Amino acid sequence: MEGPDEIIHQSMRLRIAASLNALPSGELLEFGKLKSMLGATDGNMATHLGALEKAGYIAVEKDFVGKKPRTRVSLTRVGRKAFERHVSYLKDLLEGGQ
């Protein structure tokens, strides 16, 4: 059995990854939406998204709607794979005992 993915395992990041994974394919989630869904502060959310981006697990897209800045994130293919592998790891662990 493979080990845990410590980047994804952290609870706030696991919730971020789960939220992104549950999106209909091709959809993006806004920074602010994610932040309010998960009850994080601006700084906290920015730090966790930075960690996921640095790992290549999420893609961050910035644009403007009118003149409003908008930041949206999505899982990369690598990120989705990593998430799926970690979920398998957890399922095996939690059902098999270890």
Add this chain to the structure above:
Amino acid sequence: MEGPDEIIHQSMRLRIAASLNALPSGELLEFGKLKSMLGATDGNMATHLGALEKAGYIAVEKDFVGKKPRTRVSLTRVGRKAFERHVSYLKDLLEGGQ
């Protein structure tokens, strides 16, 4: 949905809890067995067991076999409940998306 149990969530402690939860009822796991199963150092294992014990999630029993010291641990009722609740939390999160 309830939040994560941060004491149990940490990856080494989650593995400890899963190992203890998978034991046949009434059985105990030895410190050294757990340590080698999970690939932890003495100090690391002692610290995590201490955290779980402080939370009331595990019971630590010390005795001697002949004159050999033996430390064995088991989940308390509270610990088993907490583990089960955290597993439910994870399953909901990982399947429901959140």
Add this chain to the structure above:
DNA sequence: AGCATGTACTTTGTATAACAAAGTACTCTT
């Protein structure tokens, strides 16, 4: 008796992490 071995810690030091709170930059609205 003296010494290495084994078990289970405890202590120490370090690196990393998480977080809140405050500050920054830019924009739009009024």
Add this chain to the structure above:
DNA sequence: AAGAGTACTTTGTTATACAAAGTACATGCT
């Protein structure tokens, strides 16, 4: 010009995880 909104960045504190070394006590060996 003043305030609000978005998305950060910075700062500072507190907590965490970990390895490595040290401690305590008992056994086995010679």
